[in-house]
Amino acid sequence: MTTAASVNEGTGNSGDAEGSPVSDSPYALSHLDALESEAVHIFREVAGEFERPVILFSGGKDSIVMLHLALKAFAPAPVPFALLHVDTGHNFPEVIEYRDRVVAEHGLRLHVASVQDYIDRGVLRERPDGTRNPLQTLPLTEKIQAERFDAVFGGGRRDEEKARAKERVFSLRDEFSQWDPRRQRPELWQLYNGRHAPGEHVRVFPLSNWTELDVWQYIARESIALPEIYFAHERDVFKRSGMWLTAGDWGGPKDGEDVVRRQVRYRTVGDMSCTGAVDSDATTLAAVITEIAASRLTERGATRADDKLSEAAMEDRKREGYF
C-alpha cells in the first residue's frame, strides 16, 4: 500500500482515499474523475473518427460543462470543433452575452440556427401556447444538413428523463434527424460505433452518465463561470402551469396572469416560454448545490413545461430529431 499512497501523492487527483467513507483501492477514481475521464474519452473518439463534429451550445450549464471538457481534452491545442446554437428567439439576454463572451475568449467558431428566421419566412408557424421548444427541430436538422455536420454533441443526460435513460452515447440519426429506439446499436465496453451512411449523422452525449448533482459538483470543482440567471436574483415573473415564467414580449403574461417580483433562479436554461424559474435564495455555487441536493423535484419536473405535456413528450420529440 505504500506504493499506492505515493502514487496518489503529487497527482492532485481528487480521488484520494482520504476522507472517503469507502476504503477502496487508492487506484479507484472519484466519481467526478471517472465521469470526466469518460467524457474526455468520448470527445477524443469523435475527434479521431469524424470529419465535421459540432457542439450544441445553448449557454445552459450542461453545454458549458461540455465545452469545458472539450477544452481540457485537447489542451494545449484548441478545440477541434465549432459550436452550434439553436436560437429560439426567446433567449435570456444574460445567456447570449455569456455565449458571445465564451466564443471570443476561446476563439471558437459559432453557427446559429435561428427559429425566428423560419417564422419570418413562414416556414414555421408560432404555436398557440407561444412555446418554441418543439420548433427547434427543423432549423437544427437543416443546419446539420447544410453544414454537413456528421457528429453533433448534445448535453443530454440519461438521468433527466425516461426516454433519455435508453439513449446511447453514440445515437444514430437518419437524414431527417429522427431517432428510432429500435435501430440503436448495442453499446458494449467503451467501443463506440460511429459508422453512418452519407446524410446520416450521430448525436453524441458525453454527459450520458452524469446526474444534475454531478454537473454542479463538477462546476464547483473546476470553478466554471455560469450565466448569472443560475443564481438567485430579483425578477418580474408570473405563474403558469405552476411555474414562474419571465414576463417578456415572447407572449406572457396573458389575461389573468399577474406579474410579481420574486427572488428566483433558473435550474435549467432553455426557451423563455417554457423554462420556469424556482424560488431560491441561493446566490452562490455552494448554496445552489445544497439546494439541489435537498430538492424533492427533478430538474425537468420543476422547470420544464414541455415535458408536462404528456408521459411520452420527450420520447416523441426525440423521435422527431430533437436534442
Added chain:
Amino acid sequence: MTSTIDTAAGELAGLSATTLLRFATAGSVDDGKSTLVGRLLHDSKSVLADQLEAVEHASRSRGAEGPDLALLTDGLRAEREQGITIDVAYRYFATPRRRFILADTPGHVQYTRNMVTGASTADLAVVLVDARNGVIEQTRRHAAVAALLRVPHVVLAVNKMDLVAYEEKVFAKIAEEFTAYAGELGVPEITAIPISALAGDNVVEPSSNMDWYGGPTVLEHLETVPVSHDLTSCHARLPVQYVIRPQTAEHPDYRGYAGQIAAGTFRVGESVTVLPSGRTSKVAGIDLLGKPVDVAWTPQSVTVLLEDDIDVSRGDLLVPSSDTPSTSQDIAATVCHVADTPLVVGQRVLLKHTTRTVKAIVKQIPSRLTLDDLSQHPNPGQLVANDIGRVLVRTAEPLALDAYADSRRTGSFLLIDPADGTTLAAGMAGEAFAKAEDAHGAPADDEGWDF
C-alpha cells in the same frame, strides 16, 4: 440510515470524493427485478416527488392499490403499451458512500444481447432468482453471461423469501447450488443474499424476518464491494485516440498522444513500445487533463509525451517495452451475436479493437454454445441474434489483442457490417470461461463444453 440528500448537501463544501460503481441486474419481471430496482431507488431516497407522483398516478390508472415500484423503471411508451422492456436502461442513484450506475437489463426479449451489453461495463452483476423456483435454466444462463463477460463480482439475490416463510433451508440450498455452478464457470466472487424486494427485506434495511442471516443487505454490499484493485501487476495498455499538435507560437513542437489508459499504470521515464510498428521510446511526460503527473492509471484519460519523435497515430497501442502483447492476424474468440441478420462463415466485416478498425473475414465458426446447459454445437455454419459461439477471424492487419481474461478492455472487440455500419457481434479474445481450477482449485465437471 442518513438520507442521501442530507449527506450529499453536507459533502459538497469539501466536495469529498465518492467512488463510482457500475453494476447490472439480470432477471425477469417474474423474479421481481423491477421491484428490486424500484426498491433500491426508492429506499435510497433517489426517487423524487414528481417521479413518485407520476408512478402513483400510473399505478392508480392501472387499478393498483399502492404505488407499483416496478413502474419507476418503465421507459418508452412502446414498452408501457406492451408491458415489456426492449432495451437496457440506465439508472442513477447515490448514497453518502457511493455513486451508482445501474444497467437495468430486461429479462424477456433479446435477453442475451441486452445482458451482455449491460455486463460489458459492469463491476458487479446482480442475478435474481425466485426463492420458490430456485436455480432454473434462466439463472444458469445469467451466471454464464456474467462469467463470460468476466464481471468481477456476482450477487445472487434470492427474492420472495416472504413466500417461503423466510426459511433459511430454502435460501441455503439455492445459494449452494448457484455458488457451485458459478464457481465452475470461474466467477471469482459470489455473494448470496436472501431478500424480499416487495417487503423490503435486506434490500436497503436489514430484515427482521431473517435473524439467521448475518451478511450485508444488497445496498450495503454495493456500497462496500471494491471497485478497483492493485493495478501494479496488470498489463499496462494505452490505445492512442488522437494526436495533439497545437503548432502554435506557444507550443510549436508539442506532440502528445491522447488516450484513456485501458489497463494498468504508466510512469514517466518508462520505456514503451508502439504497436503494431514495434518502435520504442521513453515516456517524457504525462499530462493528466492539464496537470503534469509522474504516474497515471486506468481509466484515466491522459496525454503522453515521448522522448523521441517517432511515428505514432490513432489506432496504435502504447505498452511497456517489458510487457508487450504478441500481435496476430488470426484471432480466436467467443462472440455474442447482437444483430438481426446472421453472422456466416466467409463474411467480410470490420473489426473494431480499442481505437483501431480493420478489415476482417470470418474464417470459421467452430461451435455454438447453449447457455442454458453449456452444451456445444459444432460447426453451426452461422450465428443468429443472441447466439454465443466461437469464431476464428482473419484480420487485414496485425492486432495486439490481449486475452479477454487478462484485460477486458484490450481483449474485446466489435464486428461491424461494412455496408451499413450495423454492430454485428461483441467479441472476447481467448478462452471463453476461466478454468475452474483457477477459481476453486478443483477440476471442473466434464460438461462437454471445453472451449
